[in-house]
Amino acid sequence: MSERCSFININGKNVYFMDFSNLNSRDEIFKYIAEAKQVIRSQAPSSVYALTNIEKMHYDSEIKEAFTEFTKGNKPYIKYSAVVGIDTLQRILFNAIMKLSGRDIRVFANLDEAKFWLIDKTLS
Numbered sequence: 001m002s003e004r005c006s007f008i009n010i011n012g013k014n015v016y017f018m019d020f021s022n023l024n025s026r027d028e029i030f031k032y033i034a035e036a037k038q039v040i041r042s043q044a045p046s047s048v049y050a051l052t053n054i055e056k057m058h059y060d061s062e063i064k065e066a067f068t069e070f071t072k073g074n075k076p077y078i079k080y081s082a083v084v085g086i087d088t089l090q091r092i093l094f095n096a097i098m099k100l101s102g103r104d105i106r107v108f109a110n111l112d113e114a115k116f117w118l119i120d121k122t123l124s
Contacts, residue, residue: 005036008051010115013122016040016048021055021085029063033070040074048078049118053111055085064093072101080121081105082114 001007004019018036023029040048083105086094091107098105108114 001039002032002035004032005039010049011119011122013049013119015115015118016050018050018052020057021053022057024058026058026060026063029057030066033066037070037073040077043077045076046079048074048081049122050074050078050081051111051114051118052081052083052105053085054083054090057085057090059090059093064097068097068100071097071103071105075101075103078103080118082108082117084108084111084114 006017007014008017009015016036016039018032020029020032023032040050081103083094084107086107094105094107097103106114106117108117
């Protein structure tokens with residue numbers, strides 16, 4: 001696991017954190033998607049709490065397609081998922097990915113809000 005994609009401990013619960021923030025290279029983004037895909041899809045069904053930061057990440061149609069496939073394929077393994085760092089343009093693409101993937105990923109203004117929500121979900 002890399003420093004950008006790894007399990008972190010939040011209040012005693014393992015959360016898979018994916019940090020795509022400030023990535024501008026398509027190759028780097030695809031590399032971390034592949035890494036995260038391998039880890040998430042090796043977990044038990046409906047067991048992964050996921051947190052993703054996409055703040056200031058480069059976005060184009062190829063990246064949108066890669067994230068759509070990634071998000072859709074992860075669906076059986078994810079229990080709860082949160083994302084932070086979505087700007088106005090990314091919000092449009094994010095909404096399209098949610099429709100195409102059938103996922104319910106919650107959007108938060110910052111990492112602390114997302115972590116608080118995930119902690120709350122681990123207690124319910």
